Amino acid sequence: MARLPKEIGQLENLASLDLVNNQLMNLPIEITQLDNLTNLYLHDNQLTSLPKEIGQLKNLTSLDLVNNQLVNLPMEIGQLASLTSLYLNDNQLVNLPIEIGQLANLTSLHLSNNQLIGLPSEIEHLKSLELLYLNSNKLTKIPTKIRLLPNLKKFSIGGNSIPAEELTQLYSFIPLVETLYLGDLGLLALPKDIQKLKMLHTLDLSSYREDKNNLNDFSAKERENIRALLPNCKVIFEESERK
Numbered sequence: 001m002a003r004l005p006k007e008i009g010q011l012e013n014l015a016s017l018d019l020v021n022n023q024l025m026n027l028p029i030e031i032t033q034l035d036n037l038t039n040l041y042l043h044d045n046q047l048t049s050l051p052k053e054i055g056q057l058k059n060l061t062s063l064d065l066v067n068n069q070l071v072n073l074p075m076e077i078g079q080l081a082s083l084t085s086l087y088l089n090d091n092q093l094v095n096l097p098i099e100i101g102q103l104a105n106l107t108s109l110h111l112s113n114n115q116l117i118g119l120p121s122e123i124e125h126l127k128s129l130e131l132l133y134l135n136s137n138k139l140t141k142i143p144t145k146i147r148l149l150p151n152l153k154k155f156s157i158g159g160n161s162i163p164a165e166e167l168t169q170l171y172s173f174i175p176l177v178e179t180l181y182l183g184d185l186g187l188l189a190l191p192k193d194i195q196k197l198k199m200l201h202t203l204d205l206s207s208y209r210e211d212k213n214n215l216n217d218f219s220a221k222e223r224e225n226i227r228a229l230l231p232n233c234k235v236i237f238e239e240s241e242r243k
Helices: 006-010 029-033 052-056 075-079 098-102 121-125 144-148 164-173 192-196 220-229
Strands: 016-018 039-041 062-064 085-087 108-110 131-133 154-156 179-181 202-204 234-236
Parallel strands (some): 039 062, 108 131, 179 202
């Protein structure tokens, strides 16, 4: 299906709309008339933009836009006051609108596999955020504003161009993190400060690359050192260990 009929807007009682694996390049404005919509699944389409009227979906709690062709988001995205989960991985996003900081109820933000070089400072207002995935972007440093996210428990920043010395700041940025992904960072060792993450129970240092060629390269001795440093944490070096 390459397009939706305008009559889609007449389904006034619709709560969930699944449009995955189509060829949609845009959405009719009429879709924003679905006042009772709570879940909108649009992954694996060809969307290049969203209508600015998307902000009218006041009851939307989950928006899935994985694997489209989005380069940017309309600032009206910040009007989705009920949104708790936003899936934007596998797009072409270079930046996020500052209005992203208005999503006060957001608990899960997936931004992996984009072209992001940073995050807007307004990200600090996402006080309910528990999960933030930023792996495989164009980041060269850890966004400092994540230190102002008091409920962040899952954080992924692997597959970026972040120097190892940046990781020494992790314990002050995300002291309550429980799950941390640091794969594909070209690491040979981890800073000892990683042990200051007292709530950490899973540290994933494996690769998610399609070619399975992990850019981290820990010697057998260093693997022993890391596990000794984190005796109460599950440390994952290889994909097979994730299970």
